[in-house]
Amino acid sequence: MSQTFHEFVVHRSPALSRTAYLLTGDHQLAEDLLQSALARTYRHWRRIRDGDPEAYVRRVMYHQQVSWWRRRRFTERLEADPAPAQAGHPDPSDAAALRVTLAAALRQLTPRQRAVLVLRFYEDLTEAQVAAVLGCSVGTVKRHGHDALVRLRAVAPELVDPVPERSAR
Structure with a gap:
């Protein structure tokens, strides 16, 4: 070697x-x-x-x-059903449950969608760089990224932080 x-x-x-x-x-x-x-x-x-x-x-x-x-x-499916935490007493397993939920949700994506999300959000590459790595167009990267995020929101809505509504003035 x-x-x-x-x-x-x-x-x-x-x-x-x-x-x-x-x-x-x-x-x-x-x-x-x-x-x-x-x-x-x-x-x-x-x-x-x-x-x-x-x-x-x-x-x-x-x-x-x-x-x-x-x-x-x-596909392997990992089911997580954590017990709800009591008010004032944070459950130390919440972080682990979140990781399990995220892993299960990611496994429900296609390999191409997962690759786009990993490259964009974990590797912090631009859409053009992702397209070069995957050998496809920037539009394809955008489409797979969009579809992957929509799918993640559908299969694991608990991963999405609710956006607080603005008060009417």
Whole structure:
């Protein structure tokens, strides 16, 4: 293994692992996805090492996840039914319940919608950058992003903070 590839893997794996988890929603699948992407990257390392190898790995992960999803076509559902917190006594499991609800809602999106949301809101990329990574138009990114947010609001309305109404003056 080349020294530069080894250094890249050591330094960038934690961030790439988080992205893989957001794409898959499962720690073991995320590890498999990252390992697969790094194996593909290693084959082309001489060609991409001087450019932006992290962007290359991310692109491989996004495309690999869609490929896996198309082959499997099954969904796991994680049901969360937390007990309501009593007034004045915040429930310490609220944060965990929110994460479970968000993970379950994200699993109900298509892989492309999930990828757009991860790139836009977790990776903080612009719509043009997302389009370049996914190999589609900016309009497609906007459409998938819009559809994903509409779907999230429908399947998990508890994730949406109500906007306080303005008082009439």
